[in-house]
Amino acid sequence: MIIGMALSSPAQRRGTNKTKPVYSGYLFTYFTGNDKSKEQICFALSDDGYHFKALNGNQPVLRSTDISETGGVRDPHILRGADGKTFYMVATDMVSAKGWNSNRGLVLMRSSDLIHWTSTAINLQTKYAGQDSLLRVWAPQTTYDAQAKKYMIYFSTKYGHQPDKIVYVYANKDFTDLEGEPKQLFFNPEQAACIDGDIQQKDGKFYLFFKTEDRRPGIKIAVSERLTTGYKMQSNDYVQQTDKPVEGAGTFRLNDGSGYILMYDMYTSGRYQFTKTTDFKTFKAIDEDVSLDFHPRHGTVMPVTAEEMARLRSAW
Template identity: 65%
Template sequence: MNFLKLRPGLLIYGRVLLMSVIIFTLTSGAAVAQKSKNTAYLFTYFTGNKGLEESIHFAISDDGYTYRALNHNQPVISSAAISSTGGVRDPHILRGSDGKTFYMVVTDMVSAKGWDANRAMVLLKSADLVNWTSSIVNIQKRFPDQENLLRVWAPQTIYDKKAGKYMVYWSMKHGADPDKIYWAYANKDFTDLENEPQQLFFSPTNGACIDGDIIYDQGKYHLFFKTEGEGLGIRVAVSDKLKEGYILRDGYVQQTKDPVEGAGVFKLNTGEGYILMYDVYTKGRYQFTKTKDLKHFSVIDHEVKMDFHPRHGTVLPITAQEAKVLLRKWDIR
């Protein structure tokens, strides 16, 4: 005997209940998606070559063009507490593959001690952008055959999907050789490097390469970096693979004749393309450019406003909730 034929009201009730569950699930999912959508930006940077200037600073933006320094443009993390030298530079910040863990790497360095005086980087990890754990990785002490290592500069991190690991890449100079960009995988806890440094990019000119920044777009990895010495400027090398095969493109991408360094690229939340920024360090200013294809760049300095002067740093798209957490902690007026 069919029970539902005896109780037609039960069938109608079941359909209504099912539709209610579906509607609730869809609307809840939409609410969660909306809540987790990136609508703001976090700019992390250092400010100069003296004292507290060689520290991690934060600024925030709603649109990627207008930035306001947090904590009165003072450090948000003590360099003395996390570094071996007492200073840090070149902060790079990354959202983890889980969407909720953050990774930051910085140069462990005080410039007053000399440009060939540092051998280490600092790895940091956070679940909320406010509280960070940190570990010092001294390349010279950690790995063999590093006796003539002179400097370790501008580390950055990218997630290697194939390996399921975070890859740290940075530039190093050994003896009379030019600066070269290397890579190594971080361990699971992001407290150390797992393997010996391997060279990432082989310059066809054998020129010095520093300040690497890798952007994945249209199925290819784009390595932005600064060349030193002859042919000073920012260039791009492209590869189908993360750790090898980079082919140098012709030309330079900076939109100024002045010396530049610290290239940083970030994607706009609006889907309008990317912004490439860099430090015009001899002029005491930053330049911002915009691109849709990572090939053609137009200057947008007239659209950008900041109440601080950054040095080499990076911008991370963040959610409205993450912005609220940062403002609650460091929006001191």
């Protein structure tokens, strides 16, 4: 089914001498609330990574009923592919009104223009054997595994009375299905629930931001030199710059090279917080520098070119 759009990162290109695109702005993909009418994918644009304006009047750019099994989607993540011109988006296939243990799958989407998308809804309980105790599948994200030369999808799952765990699996070539069975990506030494994983690569290391449910909900970081294994806690410190509950960590590199943004959903406060870092160890809240003309829930940001921004504005 054709419905929308997707992103890819030129830095991941292989075997090409093409000039690297110049990024002029940022695309923010998000959903807006727990009502079914708000569990849909929305887009916003920014020139500088600090000031975002919603596209399409803050109304959905893709209809959840067209792409999902449940009729709702949450937690969208968008990625520019290794070829620099294909975009991949994944989302939780879920309507929260049916209960926090009601969903069993995710949605895979692909696009070549960020406007028109093909999609596949995947139910893990029907795809794999031995899934009777599966309760939920949350917050998928995609990254390119340069060694495997495949797209890796990682997300959290909960089975029975076990804590939520972050697992990974590879997508097939067409990004329409999953290959093999999910494997655990990170083993929390505190045996606490881990959800909302977000991987950022920097200086040859992989940084896994995640929400842990030990003692109080918050965001921590595990680090590895390999994408699929070996993650160790960077410290026991929380990195959010608030004492309010947070979830949905999303990181992106600023186009001017001045650092990285870690943003997260302050889900009980009805707002987002942006923080800035250069080393993934110290984070500074930059609320006074940020403006949004919408109220996002758990979303992600990726860089876009001037041409892509013009295309998005023309479409919505």
